Amino acid sequence: MTKLRAKKIFGILREYYGKINSQLSYSNLYELTIAVVLSAQTTDKQVNSVTPSLFRNFPDFKKLSEAEIREVESIIKSVGLYKTKAKNIINLSKMIVAGYNNILPNKIEELLKLPGIGRKSANVILSMGFSIPAFPVDTHILRIANRIGYIKSAEPDKVEKILTEYIPEESWIESHLLFIKHGRVLCTARKPLCSKCPVNQLCDFVNILSNIS
Numbered sequence: 001m002t003k004l005r006a007k008k009i010f011g012i013l014r015e016y017y018g019k020i021n022s023q024l025s026y027s028n029l030y031e032l033t034i035a036v037v038l039s040a041q042t043t044d045k046q047v048n049s050v051t052p053s054l055f056r057n058f059p060d061f062k063k064l065s066e067a068e069i070r071e072v073e074s075i076i077k078s079v080g081l082y083k084t085k086a087k088n089i090i091n092l093s094k095m096i097v098a099g100y101n102n103i104l105p106n107k108i109e110e111l112l113k114l115p116g117i118g119r120k121s122a123n124v125i126l127s128m129g130f131s132i133p134a135f136p137v138d139t140h141i142l143r144i145a146n147r148i149g150y151i152k153s154a155e156p157d158k159v160e161k162i163l164t165e166y167i168p169e170e171s172w173i174e175s176h177l178l179f180i181k182h183g184r185v186l187c188t189a190r191k192p193l194c195s196k197c198p199v200n201q202l203c204d205f206v207n208i209l210s211n212i213s
């Protein structure tokens, strides 16, 4: 990989997919944070199906911090790992209210102290919630970074480091969204549609396949 190649890939994907928004539905930092915690190991669509009811009943950290766990569980039970997630979002809300004066922190070190928030989730909150440049590495990003040839690694932290070296900071947020879109539409886990891919001329995976055949 070179910075020039990374720049070309970004430009091509940007032109191909256009402007991308997050697939999670939220209208403020509270809703984003809760939606992000709920989204672990499930689809954004599934999360979006339960959050309207959750946010109607518990519209902010304060209300959610006072919630009965059973009630929260019953609202989010169609989402995977709902028992753990119900506990996490209530405890997280208690911490925000009691420890942060009801204001979500915008520092990764502080976000990582909250229940249910790992590095990827913290980076999503920073980038989507605060517009602070960050590069969350989820399963799509991990796969695409390896296939295209930014790095060969299954470790999200290493992938994040290399992507943030090759891609300029001002493009991190958009690149993250473009890669996720690309992972859902063409560079899918099981069967990537390489012949239709706009960056196939710049992708190591295609070269490897053509060398094998």
Ligand code: SF4
Pocket (backbone or CB within 6 Å): 144, 147, 148, 186, 187, 188, 192, 193, 194, 195, 197, 198, 199, 200, 203, 204, 205, 206
């Ligand atoms: S050429 Fe294939 S493997 Fe490479 S980015 Fe495109 S879809 Fe993914």
